[in-house]
Amino acid sequence: MARVVRFHEIGGPEVLRLEDLEIGEPGPGEVRIRVDAIGVNRAEALFRSGLYIERAKHLPSTLGNEAAGVIEAAGPGVAGFEEGQAVSVVPSFSHNDYGVYAERAIVPASALLPRAEGVDAVTGSAVWMPWLTAYGAMVEVAGMRAGDVAVVTAASSSVGLAAIQTADRLGATPVAVTRTRDKRRRLLQEGAAEVIVSDEEDVAGRVLEVTGGRGAEFVFDAVAGPGVADLARAVAPDGTIVLWGAQSGLPTPYPGFDLGMPALNMRTYTMLEITRDPGRMRRATAFVTSGLRTGSLRPVVDRLFPLEEVVEAHRYMESGTRFGKIVITVAH
Structure with a gap:
C-alpha cells in the first residue's frame, strides 16, 4: 500500500485527497x-479544475507527471535502467494515464532520465518541465540566437525563470515582464x-525603447488572451x-490584421513537441544536463511542501505570489 493523491470531482485544491492504494507491479515498458x-506545475491545477487542454477521462483521477525518485521494480522489456537507480520523471505522458503525486508510482520507462551524481531529488524534480519548455520553445521551435531580444511574460514562474x-x-x-514591482x-x-512592470508601464513602448525601436525578435508568452495585441506591437x-x-x-x-498586416509569426507550443521527438529530446537533455553541470542553469525553488x-501546495500555486518552482517532498 502507498499513499496516493487523487481527486473524485472537478474543483479547487480542496478536492485533492490522500488515499491508501495498492500500487501493484509494473507492466511491460513500465517501472x-x-x-x-x-514538481508542482500549473498544468496540474488546470487539469484538476477542468480547464486544461485535456480533461480528466475518469474519476477518481491521479495527478502529476514530474518527479524524482528511485527505481524499485522494472517491468518486462525495460532496458537501460536498474533497481536502486536514481531517476527523474520527465513530463511526457498524460495525467489520464499515470500520476506521480504519491509515495510510489508506476510510470513508463520512456519518461525516465538518469539523475546525475550530485543532483538531489528536489533539483531532479524541479528542472525538467521548466527547461524542456523554455529550451524547446526558444531553440528547437523558434530558433533563437545570440543577439536576439526575448520578451518573457509571467517571468517569475519556473518556466519564465528558465x-x-x-x-x-x-x-x-x-x-x-511581471505584473507588480515587488519581483x-x-x-x-x-x-x-x-x-517591465506591466501594471505600471506600457509594455510595448518599453520594449521598443529597450530595443532602440527595432522590437523584440521573440515574445514568449504564458498569459495569452487580449494582451497579445499589445505584445504584437513590440x-x-x-x-x-x-x-x-x-x-x-x-x-x-490574432492581431496581425488590426496592426496593418506586419510580418508577424504567432504559434502555440507545448513541451510534448520535445519530449515526444527523440532527436529534440536528446538535444534538450544535453543542453539541460550540461547547464546543471556548469552551473549556468539552476532551478529556483520557492517553497517545499510535504x-x-x-x-x-495547490492553494499557494494559485495565489500568484510564488517566485520559481513549488516542490512536494515525500518522507519514507
Whole structure:
C-alpha cells in the first residue's frame, strides 16, 4: 500500500485527497519508483479544475507527471535502467494515464532520465518541465540566437525563470515582464537584462525603447488572451510570438490584421513537441544536463511542501505570489 493523491470531482485544491492504494507491479515498458520529490506545475491545477487542454477521462483521477525518485521494480522489456537507480520523471505522458503525486508510482520507462551524481531529488524534480519548455520553445521551435531580444511574460514562474537563464546562456537578451514591482529586483538577480512592470508601464513602448525601436525578435508568452495585441506591437519585423500558456483564460486574437498586416509569426507550443521527438529530446537533455553541470542553469525553488500538505501546495500555486518552482517532498 502507498499513499496516493487523487481527486473524485472537478474543483479547487480542496478536492485533492490522500488515499491508501495498492500500487501493484509494473507492466511491460513500465517501472515502479519510490517517489522522493514532486514538481508542482500549473498544468496540474488546470487539469484538476477542468480547464486544461485535456480533461480528466475518469474519476477518481491521479495527478502529476514530474518527479524524482528511485527505481524499485522494472517491468518486462525495460532496458537501460536498474533497481536502486536514481531517476527523474520527465513530463511526457498524460495525467489520464499515470500520476506521480504519491509515495510510489508506476510510470513508463520512456519518461525516465538518469539523475546525475550530485543532483538531489528536489533539483531532479524541479528542472525538467521548466527547461524542456523554455529550451524547446526558444531553440528547437523558434530558433533563437545570440543577439536576439526575448520578451518573457509571467517571468517569475519556473518556466519564465528558465527562459531568462536559457536566453542568457545563448547570448540573447531576456526582457522580463511581471505584473507588480515587488519581483523586479529578484528578476534582475536571476539574469533579466530589463524588467517591465506591466501594471505600471506600457509594455510595448518599453520594449521598443529597450530595443532602440527595432522590437523584440521573440515574445514568449504564458498569459495569452487580449494582451497579445499589445505584445504584437513590440515584435520586430518577421519576429515571433510563442504562446506556451493561457493563464488569462480569455480568447486570444490574432492581431496581425488590426496592426496593418506586419510580418508577424504567432504559434502555440507545448513541451510534448520535445519530449515526444527523440532527436529534440536528446538535444534538450544535453543542453539541460550540461547547464546543471556548469552551473549556468539552476532551478529556483520557492517553497517545499510535504505530501500531506498537497492542498496547501495547490492553494499557494494559485495565489500568484510564488517566485520559481513549488516542490512536494515525500518522507519514507
